[in-house]
Amino acid sequence: MVIITKNKRIKNPKVREIKRKESYNKKSIAILAFFIICFLALIIRIGYIQFVKGKEYKAEAYKQQTSSQTILSKRGVIYDASGKVLARSATVDTISLAPGKVQYEDGTIVENEVLADGFAEIFGLNRDELLEKLNSTTSVTTIAKKVEQETVEKLKQWMIEKKIATGINIDTDSKRYYPYDSLASSVIGFCGDDNQGLEGIESAWDDVLTGTPGRIVTSTNVNKRAISDENEQYIPAENGSDIYLTIDANIQSIAEKYLEQAVIENKASRGGSVIIMKPTTGDILAMANYPTYNLNTPFTINDASLASTWDTLSESEQLENLQKMWRNKSISDGYEPGSTFKLVTSAIGLEENLVETDTAGDFYCSGSYQVGEYDIACWRTGRPHGSLTLRQALKGSCNPALMQLGQRIGATLFYKYLDAFGLFNKTGVKMAGETTGYFHDLENVGPVELATMSFGQRFTITPLQLITTISGIVNDGNLMKPRIVSKVVNTDTGIATEISPTVVRQVVSSETSSEIKDMMGSIVNEPDGTGGHAAVTGYSIGGKSGTSEPSPGKEDDGYVASFIAISPVENPQICVLVILYDPRGASHQGGTVAAPVASQILSEVLPYMGLASSVEEQERNGTVTLPDVTKKTLTEARTILESAGLTVLMKSESDDSSIIVSSQYPRAGTSLLTDSVVCLYTSDESSSVSVEVPDLKGKSLEQAKNSLASLNLNIQFEGNGVVVSQDIVAGTAVQEGTVINVTLKEELIDGQ
Secondary structure, three states: OOOEEOOEEOOOHHHHHHHHHHHHHHHHHHHHHHHHHHHHHHHHHHHHHHHHOHHHHHHHHHHHHEEEEEEOOOOOOEEOOOOOEEEEEEEEEEEEEOOOOOEEOOOOEOOHHHHHHHHHHHHOOOHHHHHHHHOOOOOOEEEEEEEOHHHHHHHHHHHHHHOEEEOEEEEEEEEEEOOOOOOOHHHHOOEOOOOOEOOHHHHHOHHHHOOEOEEEEEEEOOOOOEEOOOOOEEEOOEOOOEEEEOOOHHHHHHHHHHHHHHHHHOOEOOOEEEEEEEOOOOEEEEEEEEOOOOOOOOOOOOOHHHHHOHHHOOHHHHHHHHHHHHOOHHHHOOEOOHHHHHHHHHHHHHHOOOOOOOOOOOEEEOOEEEEOOEEEEOOOOOOOOEEEOHHHHHHOOOHHHHHHHHHHHOHHHHHHHHHHOOOOOOOOOOOOOOOOOEOOOHHHOOHHHHHHHHOOOOOEEOHHHHHHHHHHHHOOOEEEOOEOEEEEEOOOOOOEEEOOOOEEEEOOOHHHHHHHHHHHHHHHHOOOOOOHHHOOOOOOOEEEEEEEOOOOOOHHHOOEEEEEEEEOOOOOOEEEEEEEEOEOOOOOOHHHHOHHHHHHHHHHHHHHOOOOOOOHHHHHHOEEEOOOOOOOEHHHHHHHHHHOOOEEEEEOOOOOOOOEEEEEEOOOOOEEEOOOEEEEEEOOOOOOOEEEOOOOOOOEHHHHHHHHHOOOOEEEEEEOOEEEEEOOOOOOEEEOOOEEEEEEEOOOOOOO
16 A cells, blocks of 8 residues: 655555665676676786786896896907917906986985096096086996006995995906007007907907807896895806917017118108018018007007197098008008019019020110110119120119010910919908009000019009018929918817918929029129128028119109018028118118118028028138127027027026016127127116136137136137237226137247
8 A cells, every 4th residue: 555645655665675675786786797897807917917928027027136247258369479478358347337326325316526526536537528427318328448456446445435335337348458569560450449359460360369258147136136046047258269470579579670770761751561471381470560559559649740730630530540550561552562573573484484594695785675665774774784694684683684584474474473473362361451462454464564564563562462472482482371370279178270381382393493592692692783781691691672663643652662582592491571661861772771671680580590500601610690689588589699509698687588688798790609608688787797808828729718708708819829919908807798809820830
């Protein structure tokens, strides 16, 4: 029953209860549905995280919970042929930070001004430039590279004093050092800040010298501290290999010393080059260029006049001048070889039986030679050579004679041999920057081109190409590939890989080789030869001079004076090429300015190599010319002198290979008997020892020798019998090592 009162309907209580329950059930269902939907969404999200983003999040978590430390590999050492270190790496550090994130121990940020002040003082850097770096928005800023350990310790102490806890990174790095500074600089080259080779051997052998970095991966806590983890990974670094050069530091220093003197004395405006090669193996024993530069500061220009205006040059101009300083002229710069190339033309003619060494009247020089429209003069203007054999033509360096021989050979055959000698290609030596020369295309070689090429002009080759060719001719005709590295050693395993000498091919016969060597000996040793200045007392020397004039349009390049020498002539163990570019001194002739340099070099290198004298007079008299051993280590000096048959008196308490000889007595160039005494002094020593000269009159030669030897004095003598005079009066105080000259005569026998 329903009761109605003033339009209001009053429901039955039972109906109202039913309605209330229905409403509650609907809400419950809605809430349940909501939770089910949320749960399903959570499940979907978990599935998405697990299966879709799982790998990415796992990698991120691993990154946050682990620390990866790089283990730097060690760059290989470069040694010379005797095991001297020419280049090595040492541990240094790189300092960096994240601007605005360097914190004190209490967690507050360190002010950039404080950092700039500290870094400027510790590293010797500009404070304002540092502050500008620190105020930048970059994520990481490098403060200093290649920092020595002493400076790193100062930084660490400063951080302790300032209570700086985090934000400054000290990362292990390495720095390349060159113990001999500028020695063989154009050969060795240098590395950049990333330890990658940029020039020379460092660049050409970078893949061998450079190793592979390793890693240590460990778990870390929230404070980034390492925690023990059985899954820690250790990936060892693979160090670079060591390499051994064929370069001998002693021979290299001799070559550089005399090259520098020659360039300065002869005012060679474009410097000079020296290459020393062992013909039988192709080993490069020395490769010197002047001027040099310091390998430890390769970006410092070596030209004083240029350095004074350096800051006014553009970046491109600075780079151009640096590259010119770094360039190895011996392998990168072509030049006209001039008359040294007459040896090649002669070898071709002999090999093809187009000429003999001593056929009288084979050639004729009237002072010039007509080739087509051109009258090409001999260098000896106004003094024609007249009738000549090939030997005489080479001794007098006659251009017309060689032009006549070139005509006999012909362009096609000439080019066949040039190709066989490898002159159209690089030698293949593994050095950075090697180039090849320039020749006319065969189809463009006419009579004039052939004529000028026959005496070494109007084409270019590199110094390395020339010495390789001449070494091949005197090596029984066997052309060797130049070798600069003899051995590679894996520093991790100790396994050594030898790089053996390589025979390219035999170009001429041993008979032709013998004839060329014999004529080279005549050029140096006979009075009318142009190579007399290359002679070395007591040694068999052969050679050929060269003087090439600048090509038309390149007059500013000036003349190129050169000399190539071999020793011993009969079985050459050494070949030396000396080149002076644009000598502007008293002479520009190769036989006058370059040949003496070859002589100076050989006078020291030959005894150092242990090569015996082949001159009969020296064998008979037992004399040697004292080499200059100053500026060498005591060990090196002893080796050179003892190889020459001399007795060494060390005026030092140590026989350390690092101690340098400052002076010697007697002086270099003195003629001494074998077994004579040479005194060596170092810079830290006091004055020399004095002794009194004994009275030698009436004594036999043997008695006089023994008397002087007991006082460390030397003797030179003439005559036979007993001593009748001595050049230094008995009782005179002289320095140890002094040479006493005595005269001996036979004793007179009284008669009726």
